Amino acid sequence: MIALPSKDQIRQWIAENPGLTSKRDIAKAFGLKGDARNELRRLLQEIEAEDGGKPATRRFHPKGELPPVALLRVLKPDVSGDLFAEPMEEGVDKDAGRILIIPQKGNPALAEGDRILGRLHRVDAEDHVWEARLIRRLGSNPLKVLGVFRKGSEGGRIVPIDKGQDKEWRVRAEDDLDARDGELVEGEAIANRRMGLPQAKITERLGDPSGPRAVSLIAIHQHGIPDQFPDAAMAEADAPRPLTLENRTDLRDLPFVTIDPADARDRDDAVLAMADDTPGNPGGHIIWVAIADVAYYVRPGGALDREARRRGNSTYFPDRVVPMLPDILSGDLCSLHENVDRPCLAVRMQINAQGHKIGQEFHRGLMRSRASLEYGQVQAAVEGRPDDKTAPLVESVLRPIYAAYEALLRAREVRQPLNLDLPERQIKLSDEGKVLSVDFKDRLDAHKLIEECMVLANVAAAEELQRLKQPLLYRVHEEPNPDRLEALREVAESSGFTLAKGQVLKTAHLNRLLAAAEGTDYAELLNLSTLRSMAQAYYDPRNFGHFGLALQNYAHFTSPIRRYSDLIVHRALIRGGRWGDDGLSDFDIEMLTDTAKLISDSERRSMMAERDTIDRYLAAYLSDRVGASFTGRVAGVQRFGLFIKLDETGADGLVPIREVGREFFHFDADAQTLTGADTGLIIGIGARVTVRLREAVPVTGGLILELLEIDAKALPAKRGPRGKAPRRAAARADTREKAKKRVVRRRK
Template sequence: MNPLPTKDQIRQWITDNPGLSSKRDVAKAFGLKGEDRAELKRLMREMEAEGDLAKRSRRFQARGELPPVALLKVLPPDPAGDLFAEAMEEGVDPDAGRILIVPKKGDPALAAGDRILARLSKVDLDDYAYEARLIRRIGSNPLKVLGVFRKGSEGGRILPIDKGQDKEWRVRPEDDMGARDGELVEGESIGNRRLGLPQAKITARLGDPAGPRAVSLIAIHQHGIPDQFPDKAMAEADNPPPVTMEHREDLRDLNLVTIDPADARDRDDAVLALPDTEPGNPGGFILWVAIADVAHYVRPGSALDREARRRGNSTYFPDRVVPMLPDMLSGDLCSLHEHVDRPCMAVRMRIDASGSKISHRFMRGMMRSKASLEYGQVQRAVDGEPDAVTEPLLDPVLRPLYACYEALKRGRSLRQPLDLDLPERQILLSDEGKVLSVAFKERLDAHRLIEECMVMANVAAAEELQRLRHPLLYRVHEEPSPEKLDALREVAQASGFTLAKGQVLKTSHLNNLLRQAEGSEFDELINISTLRSMTQAYYAPQNFGHFGLALQNYAHFTSPIRRYSDLVVHRALIRGLGLGKDGLSDFDIENLEETGKLISDAERRSMAAERDTVDRYLAAYLSDRVGSTFTGRVSGVQRFGLFIKLDETGADGLVPIREVGREFFHHDPDSQTLMGSDTGLTIGIGQKVTVRLAEAVPVTGGLMLELVEIEDRPLPSGRAARGRGKPPRRALGKAAAEKAAKRRVVRRRK
């Protein structure tokens, strides 16, 4: 008879043989039979109770160890491009060690969020404890569902809050997490149901959808914006590296100031302008732009860096901000508060009297802001109403800044960037989160001054890195497509204006169109239509220029607190100029293309979330005025109806085609018009309308309108279209007629 093994021997054998860990396997390994097997069973139960072993199904494993085969969730790539995973099965110790996925030839490509079944083997390495080899892919992250829960007799349903969706989701009683009727919930799809409603389980209860501050919370969850920092990132932010003067110049004697909105959450740029005393630059200026040195605190490959790259940028809502960096950095150490020392990246530029940049020099420095100013405060001071803070700064700081701005304006007028005039809406909330008012922000010279200073610094950064032949991320804005220009031309002609055709498009041509519309009733419409014709800007390591700014070389340098692209440019300058060891890493350079795509996508995600939030706040603001009439203009024409932009708030609403009139309407997509089959009434973009608010749904942000008047005239009474028969033939729109004529010519030639 073999002796009974000790607990240590059992534990060691299970660790060495993770694939043979049932009681039968252990008994066979130690040659135990009969009563000894019963004693082994008792011994292993004791070890389980003491926490030495963990039982999974009929097998045991050493506590803190992972099983030989496990269900894993793939994590985002690390800075070196390696894929790691985390165990998903219940009863598995999450701190058992990192799991590296080792792909073999023929394996499918895996992405963050994929769920896989993998075979694990333990390794004795510092960086990770297990290697995983794919057995099969189970699937990707389940589809996320955000909506209002409606309780029923057999569970309930989730009604989506996205105004573009109407699909409901069925929830079983065991999957509702105790959610109450009318509660905002987040869920995920389950099962693979082919018939009936799709099925979901609730994963989070988010409270009253009409409650205070719920609007931005909806957008955060709906668009998947990360709003919780990993523990490792927070730990790094709480233990920042010390700042020394190594590689830095002392700029603390310069009269640098920050100028920001009154509600600014961070202050990442400071400016100073001085007359250039060099004899070769009469009427010129020395322009300083200093930016928070985020690269010192966020090192390549760190947990902070990985999270910042994943977020891409900060996302701003009327009631909160989801920052790219923890508040310890964004609100304090990387914010250029007045009268405190802060590390910075600075550029000193020589500007001539015509607003052109003669030269520039970049440096790392230590600065001390002389004042934290607001746009309105600065403008009032220059206009003759200084306060106690701005009065002593007028002559040494503010007036030279405005004089430099006058020179920069001359340079701007020469290059002719796109001069859109689109007032920004400002939503004012009460402490409870209720909308108090919707107004349009005033545009001051103080705003434009800072914008021009930032543009010059961004140009200098791109040009410096080009000089160094160093990789970087450009801010790219390509010119509009021919199709979008044709659509803009149609809108311009319908409004009585002209847009040059048959020549290389320049921003000056578009500015000429904007000047034609300035002051007219079509002013806002032409500005919006011009904006819509533009391509979306993005980040890329290739330089295709910036059409909107009429600049060939442009990169984002001035906001590394809230944009990862700027942090990349800072690191590129640090490495290229030899300003420290925390510059752009080899991984950063090798993955610039991927980084550009990631942060471009993140930017679009934030823009969509911000836009949806504004829509919901506007719907909430107007929900008490259902039945009231409003004036507005047609901003879009589709087969299913008209989009109307309301004059008072700038809110967008839909007039369904059934509410347009009592007749059939032909839709002409080329001229963007609807034409009545009985009356010949033609409705197009830019027309002035009066509408009645029929419905306002705050949870989705949807506004439904009824058309009352067009161009101050009531709708003509047309004969209602009957059945599905062909409507009475009417004269085709101009664009459609031209198309038909071309088709006839082609037939004759054939």
Template sequence: MTRIPSKEEILQWISDNPTHAAKRDIAKAFGIKGAARIDLKRVLREMENDGTLTRRRSSYRDREKLPPVSLLQVLPPDSNGDLWARPLEWHGEGDAPTILMMQNDEDGLGQGDRILARMTEVGGEEYDYTARLIRKVGTNPLRIVGIYRKAHEGGRIIPVDKGSDKQWIVPASAEHGAKDGELVEAEQSGPKGRLGLPKARIVSRLGDPSAPKAVSLIAIHQHGIPDQFPDEVIAEADKCKPAGLKGREDLRDLPLVTIDPPDARDRDDAVLAIPDDDPNNKGGFLLWVAIADVAHYVRPGSELDREARKRGNSSYFPDRVVPMLPDRLSGDLCSLHEDVPRACMAVQMKIDKDGRKLSHRFTRGLMQSKASLAYEDAQKAINGEPDERTEPLLDTVLRPLWGAYAALKRAREARQPLELDLPERQIVLNDEGQVASIQFKERYDAHKLIEEFMVLANVAAAEELVKHKTPLLFRVHEEPGQEKLENLREVAQASGLVLAKGQVLQTRHLNQLLQQAEGTPNDELINIATLRSMTQAYYSPENFGHFGLALRNYAHFTSPIRRYSDLIVHRALIKAHKWGNDGLSDWDVEHLDATAEQISNTERRSMMAERDTTDRYLAAFMSERVGEIIGGRINGIAKFGVFVKLDESGADALVPIRTLGTEFFEYHQDTQQLVGTRSGMVVAMGQRVTVKLIEALPVTGGITAEIVTLDEKRIANGGGARGRGGKPMKKKLKTSKKKAAIKERKVKRTRR
């Protein structure tokens, strides 16, 4: 009887002989003939069904390895100029392998190219494979959003990116009916032509670029934020029904309330504070935080789940929201509307009189909000101006909430999280969608109360899952790097302040610096510089703590309507407590790293899109003030110019270095200064200026200005001194003189 090889032997053969992995090759290798081939076929099918092998046409391969010839997509080059690629057919369980392209000059590979490549597995390197081009099989073309300018035959696209001046040529056959001046989306359709400009085809017409709705639309398209739900996702959401009481704790008698902005469309968190009657906890409270049970509706592996993971989070713009979930969920079933029973995940937390959490308990419940309040209304009631809605809630709900908040403030003061004071801008639009005004949001204690309740609930969720040893996604914020700290220290010293060296950095040290600056002309500058020294927060299955909040365990639990991270934490709690079959799935656990990276990236994408939109609205608002003299403060220095934060609007204007004066300026990165090589004049962070507004472009969001006065002294503008041939005159000071000039300048500014 012919011996059939084991699965391990077959897998080893395929691994050693990837180019001879057809069934006949395997049969020949193990001497299998005749009827025994049927048994071999059965074993191979079992390996395919259990995921050990994948089948490509007539051959098999180890799913954890790439085939010798693979389809790849070329990635952007790194800082060393090396070109990388990702496999387009990866079926393994873990992250896709890292591939380094071994290219020749004639290959002409670029970002987005789809290629067929010969693979070589390597060991002991920072990458898993090297790849050599066999042939190109197509491209994933670059896309841009821009203004179409029609010409005699075809036209050109002028990008709306602030930093891009490269135009694209559109042949007449590729203009898709676009009209002159229209906002369009286009993709590259060919290499550079005779004018050195790439060819493009228009794929979408977005309308009038000056229309108010175009501002956020540009950012949405530019950053690739999905703003239309697929039909199957909407259909799945429409089938959802309200959850009942089965399997849940009945919390409907608790006087939970929601406190949100007055224009809130969804309400995903409710709060309650009850004075603790435990004689051993005098002055303590029982706090409740109830969060919409999104996990009940968005099940692992569903269409809703895949789309939510793809989006990662909701994106917020002055005129619209691009939600993570369809409105049937975000605005209805998962919104804790007043007097409507709603499924929730809730935590009860016991705190003492100083705000320290003594214990917590999570539950899956059914709640019914007793009131939907606005921040302003709740604050007015506490300040002695209750209205018809808040008067009945004052003694039973609101005052206990503020009592608990007072305790949480004491705990916060002891913990010393980073206390930045940066007012938040609010762009107010009129009925036509145009900018009516730029205001700074007023922060009430009501805002801070909700924030403190949410922070404590997030801590409790992280601690609960760590205790149960259940996988989760932590919210991680690592401490600043040494280089950024040194930059902050330089800014502080130039402002006459001190950030001590030689100690393990803690948030209280940064708070001491912020307190030194409070009430001084450099207050805002130090706050901005401190913010810039911080690392970017991100999601991770590993816990590295949250530096900014001074917390060891922290996970997002409180907003699953708008953050996928919170949905993962909810599923983890369901799994830990065995509350149902809609908890964290095996797939969720196996792909936590990939999910963390995905949603960290989508969060950054949304932040960039929201920032770009704000810049465009600000530029539109300032475009009516071109030619005016406006006050501001320098909040950024670069080798190409100076950034000035304008008073009133808070907009950032660029002052190109060529406009600074009649001499050459050198850029000193370590001190964040520009120094005139003839006069020794120093342009530095924090200096007060007045500027003349030269240009404000709503389409790009760019604002350009010229400095008129620097620290109340006029400077001579004029595009810089020019020598023969129009080149800047680089009359340099000796190093010692330059350093002396900088030092003298610092001393003068410190003594003021």
């Protein structure tokens, strides 16, 4: 008979394996089968009761509190050499305060990236809230270093390409993997027994960092984005299921069209609209949205499914895409190309004259797109400039879609989703990968009508699955954090606008603020500040609503080629509609919470990789203009300097504090300002500036700027005796004295 684990052993497993805490995972870890699994369920229920009613596999703690024992990740040492840590467990408040690791005699040396099990207790200290004592180290997770190798007489150094990293890594000759000087390499931190630079060994050579199209490769590698499909996944993709009409509605007679960007890499949505002739709905419309049936080819639990879940989403760069699915699916079988039969999930939605949805009906179907169109092409056609392709479609297909869009706009005006105006940058490259231009994309009605149709279809999917009582992943966007909202209110007031207090915040209140600033010098500032005040959207099986869209029920349904969340929603619809054996599996349902966390994290990973890539391309584009002057706005204020967003390209650069002015500046974190100690000059977010480009580093994406003017006025030149800022030295001395007191207190 298999021995059951104790409750403490189960708790320890959950603490040490935060990503593997389902009943299935625990049973597998302890080798439990048959009746033993039923006993495990009983133990988990008892643990849940003992732990205050929280599920054993989803342990949460009050905001601002941490558990007495927690899984921690070691952070890099601070300037005093102290090690801090952050919690890794799901459900633990990541903002509960800094955690200082207290070393004890006999403890192993810890390094950045190590995972440890620590015992926590709250303290009343100036720079940390919690202290952790090591229970044990759980295994090494070496820090990865991506950089340019500089060869030396006894090995060399790795110069990191991350603009947030300023330290280099020493590489011994026996650890350099024969890398050449100037080559892009990946390294791994190793134990350092000498004083001086930290030590690393090279684990992979990646070639010339300045080579054509190396920029996106750097981001792919740096952020760990999977870009090679396993053989098993490719074998599945190369052997697709034959397409039949079984369990499908034949929609091939409906004149669907796809409308996408000119450089679209996949086509996963098609639209169609017509006037509603139903009695009792005067002025109403029927809108069809058909979405590629990816679930038909990517079956639950298969190699393709496992890889798609691991990737979470496609990642888009100016020169390439790292797809969630192999190209034979994303670019062909699952792409709704014109004049070919394609499997789809389609929704027929009925709206009234005011644009409100009053009915919906889902189908698993077979469709055939009449035409693959581009946004600009469609816009030109309805404005009276059709081409040979669009001319036959203007009256029968395109104008009915625009008529339905006008109704949807009326409903949008009532609903008042957040109406941010933030132009999207478009980087155009030559065939060799060199930046030719940086433009801002046009926002046409053709773009907006597709967006409105997709939003409506996403709402319909969420509501249909609620009606069918099927589990799903919601797209969640919670209300802004009160602290961030207060920061936005201060920015608005300093700009001469008002965001009222003492009321339940609605997007309509933010829209009134943005509308008041429209056309003024503060429009861009307030749009950026509003965006920064927003919470980050994520996926969750629980429905917390979508604040930004002002919608209570919202799920992602319209892009299963590039988002795993949408594939889950498709499978839920297939299961609810009983349209085949490839719907949401029991395992999918059991893993929904883990899947939501995984794909939310992978989405953020892709966003960071895409942002870093654009930063590097912009730095390369501007590298020939070092010494030139640019106008921009202060987009961020920190103790170490100012972040400036340049008007011409939208690029972000840093003015180091030493370049801000010839005096000491006091940093106010709450007001996000720097105040000159001698002149009283206050620099805050949104200030108009002129800067000089001092340095542009394409390999890191870093721009270093020199501040020349604020609000069209030269910087004041207040200086102390002998040309020194009189208060800077005193301020530095005060900082050193505080650091000494902090060290003394910790040693007690």
